[in-house]
Amino acid sequence: MAEGSSSSSSGFDELGLSASILRAVREAGYVQPTPIQRDAIPPVLAGRDLLGCAQTGTGKTAAFAxxxxxxxxxxxxxxxxxxxxxxxxxxxxxxxxxxxLSTYGRHLELWHTVIFGGVSEGPQIQELRRGIDVLVATPGRLLDLLGRKQVNLDRVEVLVLDEADRMLDMGFLPDVRRVVQALPRRQQTLLFSATMPEEIRRLAQGLLRDPVSVATARISSPVESVEQQVYFVDKVNKRRLLLDLLGDVAKRRTLVFSRTKHGANRIAKLLDDHGIRASAIHGNKSQGARTRALEGFRRGELAVLVATDLAARGLDVDGITHVINFDLPNEPETYVHRIGRTGRAGATGVALSMCDHEERDYLRDIESLIGRRIEAVDDHAYPPSGQPPAPAVAPRPRAGGGRAPAGPARRGSGRPGRGRRRGGRRSPS
Incomplete structure (x- = not known):
C-alpha cells in the first residue's frame, strides 16, 4: 500500500471498508490504495469471484485480506x-x-492460523481444534492433515489461491485440485497469479463463476520506480565488486540473489567476514533458521539477506532499497520477480546486476522480455579484462566483534499463530 495525504479523495474510505478495518489500515500507516486494491476490494466485498493478474509488490495481499x-x-x-x-x-x-491478517484484523473478533511443512505439526493441530475462521496453508501440509481428518473444510465460504503460477511451477496444481475437491460445491473464489499460462487459465475457468478480472502491470514490465543497472565483470571479480557495491551505507537494506544454495551460503559468509552482517535463506535452511534470518532482516539487525529464487516471490519486507543479482537468472521472468522486491508501494529502489561472459545470453533474454536495454555501468573498479584471476578477497576485521543476535521471533512471523480482537471470544493460550 502506498502512503499519501489523508485529504485525497481516492483513499481506502471510498472502497466500502468497515470502520474497524479502516482504523487498522490507518494504524499501519497506509492512506492510498494501490491500483490492485482499488480495483479488487469493491467486487470482492460484493461477493463476486475475482481473477487477479498481479505481480508481487503491488499490494495484492491486502487486496484480498x-x-x-x-x-x-x-x-x-x-x-x-x-x-x-x-x-x-x-x-x-x-x-x-x-x-x-493479524495487522488488518486487529480490531475484529476473528481468528486465523498458518500451517505449513518443515515445522512440528502439533501446535498447528491444536490451533485447528480450538477453532479458527481463516486458515492459511501450503498444499502439502494441508493435504496431509486432511487425509488424517485433522482439519474440516466443509464450511469454507471463501477460497483464495495466491501465486497460482508459482504453484504451477512448483508442481502443486494436482494438490490444489485435491484440496478443492474437499471444499463445498459453492464458495466465493479469488485467484491471483503474476502470469496467466494456459494451465492457470483452465484452472480459473473451472473454479471461477462470472469473475471480475483485474490486472496490474504485466510481468514483463518491471515497476517504473526501480532503477536498473548492469555491471559487466569477470566471474572471479564478482565478490570484490559486491563488496564495493555494499560499501555505500545507503545500500544497507539489500537483497542479494544467488543462483545456487551453496553460492548463497558462500556470499553470506564473505559478507559476514568483511563486517557486513548478512544471512542466507534457501530451501536447505531449516524453517527456524529462515524465520530468524527474515526477522533479523526486517528489524535491521542484518544489513543483507542473500537468497536463492525461493525468495523471489512472496518475500514481503518493507524498505528494501537495493536488489543485487550476484548471478543473473536463466529465466528472464525471474529477473522481474527478483527486482520487484524493491521499489514497492510507491517507494523507489535500485536493481544492480552482475553479468559475466557466460551470462550475456541471459542478459539479452531479460532485455528482450522487458523491451529495453539495461543501463551498463562502465566506470567501476573491476571491468572485464581477461586477466588472470584476482587473488582471494582477504577478510576485513569487524568492528565490535561477532554477529548480532537475531533476537526472538516476532508474534505471527514465520510460525503458526492467530490474529484476534482484543477481548475476543477467549484468551490466547
Missing amino acids: LPLLQLLDARVGDDPCVRALVLTPTRELAAQIGES
Whole structure:
C-alpha cells in the first residue's frame, strides 16, 4: 500500500471498508490504495469471484485480506470453523499473509492460523481444534492433515489461491485440485497469479463463476520506480565488486540473489567476514533458521539477506532499497520477480546486476522480455579484462566483534499463530 495525504479523495474510505478495518489500515500507516486494491476490494466485498493478474509488490495481499476479513466479520458466529482458506505455495508467503491478517484484523473478533511443512505439526493441530475462521496453508501440509481428518473444510465460504503460477511451477496444481475437491460445491473464489499460462487459465475457468478480472502491470514490465543497472565483470571479480557495491551505507537494506544454495551460503559468509552482517535463506535452511534470518532482516539487525529464487516471490519486507543479482537468472521472468522486491508501494529502489561472459545470453533474454536495454555501468573498479584471476578477497576485521543476535521471533512471523480482537471470544493460550 502506498502512503499519501489523508485529504485525497481516492483513499481506502471510498472502497466500502468497515470502520474497524479502516482504523487498522490507518494504524499501519497506509492512506492510498494501490491500483490492485482499488480495483479488487469493491467486487470482492460484493461477493463476486475475482481473477487477479498481479505481480508481487503491488499490494495484492491486502487486496484480498481486507475484504475477506470484512466479509467474515459480518457473518461471525458462535461456533468458530474454517470459513476461509488461503492457499499459497511457500512457507514464507504463508507466514507473511498471516502477519497481514493479524495487522488488518486487529480490531475484529476473528481468528486465523498458518500451517505449513518443515515445522512440528502439533501446535498447528491444536490451533485447528480450538477453532479458527481463516486458515492459511501450503498444499502439502494441508493435504496431509486432511487425509488424517485433522482439519474440516466443509464450511469454507471463501477460497483464495495466491501465486497460482508459482504453484504451477512448483508442481502443486494436482494438490490444489485435491484440496478443492474437499471444499463445498459453492464458495466465493479469488485467484491471483503474476502470469496467466494456459494451465492457470483452465484452472480459473473451472473454479471461477462470472469473475471480475483485474490486472496490474504485466510481468514483463518491471515497476517504473526501480532503477536498473548492469555491471559487466569477470566471474572471479564478482565478490570484490559486491563488496564495493555494499560499501555505500545507503545500500544497507539489500537483497542479494544467488543462483545456487551453496553460492548463497558462500556470499553470506564473505559478507559476514568483511563486517557486513548478512544471512542466507534457501530451501536447505531449516524453517527456524529462515524465520530468524527474515526477522533479523526486517528489524535491521542484518544489513543483507542473500537468497536463492525461493525468495523471489512472496518475500514481503518493507524498505528494501537495493536488489543485487550476484548471478543473473536463466529465466528472464525471474529477473522481474527478483527486482520487484524493491521499489514497492510507491517507494523507489535500485536493481544492480552482475553479468559475466557466460551470462550475456541471459542478459539479452531479460532485455528482450522487458523491451529495453539495461543501463551498463562502465566506470567501476573491476571491468572485464581477461586477466588472470584476482587473488582471494582477504577478510576485513569487524568492528565490535561477532554477529548480532537475531533476537526472538516476532508474534505471527514465520510460525503458526492467530490474529484476534482484543477481548475476543477467549484468551490466547
